[in-house]
Amino acid sequence: MTLTAATDKETGPAVVVQDGRLLLSDVTTAITAPSDILVKVDHSAQNPVDVKLFDSGALPGGAQTGIDFTGIVYEIGDSVRDRELVGKRIAGVVKKGHGSFSDWTIAVDGYYFDIPANVRPDEASTLGVGCITAVLGLFLKLNLVFRDSGPNDTDNLSSKRSGACRGKAPIVLVWGGNTSVGRYTIQLATLAGYDVITTSSMSPAKELRSLGAKRTYFYQETDVINQIRDENGELELIFDCIGSKETEQQCIEAAGDGQTQYTTVRASCTGEGFPKNMSVSSINAFDIYKPGSPDLEVCQEYAPKVGEWLREGKLVPNVTLILGGLDQVAEGFQLYRDGILAGQKLVYENERTRKSQIGKILGGDVVEL
Incomplete structure (x- = not known):
């Protein structure tokens, strides 16, 4: 041009x-x-x-x-x-x-x-913010790696717990899949080789499944936590894309009693009030501006990959x-x-x-x- x-x-x-x-x-x-x-x-x-x-x-x-x-x-x-x-x-x-x-x-x-x-x-x-937040939450805060790249810390998670929806891949619960961050999180976690389950209202459920979600739970239903627990067992990886006090409590209930890594878009979350079995982290996309921060390093590592995935149609x-x-x-x-x-x-x-x-x-x- x-x-x-x-x-x-x-x-x-x-x-x-x-x-x-x-x-x-x-x-x-x-x-x-x-x-x-x-x-x-x-x-x-x-x-x-x-x-x-x-x-x-x-x-x-x-x-x-x-x-x-x-x-x-x-x-x-x-x-x-x-x-x-x-x-x-x-x-x-x-x-x-x-x-x-x-x-x-x-x-x-x-x-x-x-x-x-x-x-x-x-x-x-x-x-911008949506994709970068998804990248930081998955690959920095939850420590996910691409499962086809060799052995990693999450490889044996799915064998530790039982549930009707358990497969060979570890499960990631994305709470708030119809948000901007949620949509990118579903796609990136799926690309990395994880089984994604998510929550949303009823209308976008089919579209979220097309992005990679294995199962969509409707958060308005009073027994949504029981549905998640009954079908998946206790959860090890949770990404809260809403970050409200209400969703924090729902994620705690969904996690169960085993060891769970939880990350949230609420940057001010300190983990206060969470049970000891949950390892809590928060995401602040503005941390990429800090020189030498791990957030900056992860952002710079994945930025070229995002361009490639867009070109290949693997990320929308x-x-x-x-x-x-x-x-x-x-x-x-x-x-x-x-x-x-x-x-x-x-x-x-x-x-x-x-x-x-x-x-x-x-x-x-x-x-x-």
């Missing part, structure tokens, strides 16, 4: 925080470090954490919003390893201090996914719902608060941004879906 003459800084509309509101404002984005990658964003995906950070007041005035993006690379810093990256489509999470709800953003070398031609841009924008992105342009981020936040986005990832398409809204506070009536 042919790009216009690129510089190391560009200006365009971005959603920023001002006086506790969301403002669409022109922002200049610049390369400031050798590992920086300047990206022309065309789609960005909304995460629950985007809304929670804004609603909690954790974002100071002037802070940009949004984490997940996809777009075309326009310029790279001096230490970026792929010197042919300009002109390619990438996706991932933004550099700390930048935002994805923007025409321009900064990515960092090692924190992005190469996006093949068989993946639509709106789908690619959903990979989330289902998307394009709401509109960046001027509708406030409406998108309200849709999340209203709890009507289950199974869909809300995406903003930059071409749909109404330029007339630049310089204005965002908000208003929620769009009818």
Whole structure:
């Protein structure tokens, strides 16, 4: 593709925080470090954490919003390893201090996914936090490895317990399979050679099975814990993709009395109140920003693999719902608060941004879906 003459800084509309509101404002984005990658964003995906950070007041005035993006690379810093990256489509999470709800953003070398031609841009924008969290939870916190790569610590788990659904592979319970993290977790655990069981409402059950889940349990049913225990015995590996107090208790009950590794998307979970037979860990996708952290190492190890799996069709992105342009981020936040986005990832398409809204506070009536 042919790009216009690129510089190391560009200006365009971005959603920023001002006086506790969301403002669409022109922002200049610049390369400031050798590992920086300047990206022309065309789609960005909304995460629950985007809304929670804004609603909690954790974002100071002037802070940009949004984490997940996809777009075309326009310029790279001096230490970026792929010197042919300009002109390619990438996706991932933004550099700390930048935002994805923007025409321009900064990515960092090692924190992005190469996006093949068989993946639509709106789908690619959903990979960031969801896929990285799934990778960290499975391959760092639960210590899973690909079972066809040789002997590992989880090889003998399935022989320790009994249950009607027990096969040769260890079972991973994914609580909240219809979340963004849950969908990626189901696929990645299946790719690694594990038997996945999950919870969801009734409507997405068939789709979750197509992603790799061996069995879907409906969390609304009063005897769901008994169903899980009766059919699978006690569980050794649990990934809580919801991370609420309620789901923590449900996972404790599902685990049983044997030794269980449990990880949760609730970053603040310390394991307080859990039984001694459960080894508890929590996932914070922002830990990949810490230099030398195991989270960063795992992210950099699996990022190229994710690109390959996408190209081969072994990994599929989330289902998307394009709401509109960046001027509708406030409406998108309200849709999340209203709890009507289950199974869909809300995406903003930059071409749909109404330029007339630049310089204005965002908000208003929620769009009818």
